[in-house]
Amino acid sequence: MIDFLNSIDIKLFYFINRTIANRVFDFLMPVITDLNKNILVQFLVLIFLLLVLIRGNSKIRIAVFILILGVAVSDQLSSSIIKYIFLKPRPCHILSNVRLLVSCGSGYSFPSSHAVNNFASAIILSFFFPRAFWWLFGYAFIIAFSRVYVGVHFPSDVIGGGALGIIIGTAIMALYLQVTEVWHKYFKKSKKIRSNG
Numbered sequence: 001m002i003d004f005l006n007s008i009d010i011k012l013f014y015f016i017n018r019t020i021a022n023r024v025f026d027f028l029m030p031v032i033t034d035l036n037k038n039i040l041v042q043f044l045v046l047i048f049l050l051l052v053l054i055r056g057n058s059k060i061r062i063a064v065f066i067l068i069l070g071v072a073v074s075d076q077l078s079s080s081i082i083k084y085i086f087l088k089p090r091p092c093h094i095l096s097n098v099r100l101l102v103s104c105g106s107g108y109s110f111p112s113s114h115a116v117n118n119f120a121s122a123i124i125l126s127f128f129f130p131r132a133f134w135w136l137f138g139y140a141f142i143i144a145f146s147r148v149y150v151g152v153h154f155p156s157d158v159i160g161g162g163a164l165g166i167i168i169g170t171a172i173m174a175l176y177l178q179v180t181e182v183w184h185k186y187f188k189k190s191k192k193i194r195s196n197g
Contacts, residue, residue: 013091014097015148016149016155019099021149029146029149030146033114033146033147052064059128060128060131063124066128066172067124067125070123071121073091073120074116074165075113075117082164086108086111086188088109089108089109090108090109092104093180104152109152109154109155109157110160111160112160112161113196114147114153114158114161116161116165119140119161119165120165121165121169123173140145145158
């Protein structure tokens with residue numbers, strides 16, 4: 001069964017990486033897959049975070065804080081723990097005829113940390129901004145797809161990473177709701193005691 005699933009994974013990898021290859025994707029996917037490494041993008045994110053701290057309302061500040069916490073948790077869990085449990089090599093390390101459009105990287109393949117982080121982020125941000133749900137998950141899907149297209153992950157890596165990201169994001173938001181519920185109960189109780197005193 002494992003061999004059968006592995007063969008499907010490899011066939012699907014070659015389909016995305018080679019069969020549907022085209023000039024437009026060859027240009028776009030390397031840019032999209034490494035947006036987090038782009039200096040201009042990093043600068044714009046930093047400016048955005050500063051503006052949120054200075055001028056943002058409490059909802060946006062909380063959303064950004066939870067997002068940063070969520071990405072920190074998801075990235076460390078996927079990159080520093082789960083990858084070292086599975087020790088799965090990247091396709092660009094073990095397969096022939098891989099169209100490698102970015103650096104292969106020295107790390108392990110499962111799960112894709114890009115997929116984990118972006119799907120966790122999509123869950124967290126869509127909680128605060130539900131109207132952006134499809135945009136957020138569409139972006140996460142494109143990032144996940146790009147990791148296979150450029151040759152650095154198997155489809156199972158991004159599917160597993162996406163599922164893990166959704167679980168992490170949901171767990172973080174469930175914890176957030178629990179904490180805020182306890183906080184509001186405590187705040188109301190202390191306010192009632194002060195008003196009666």
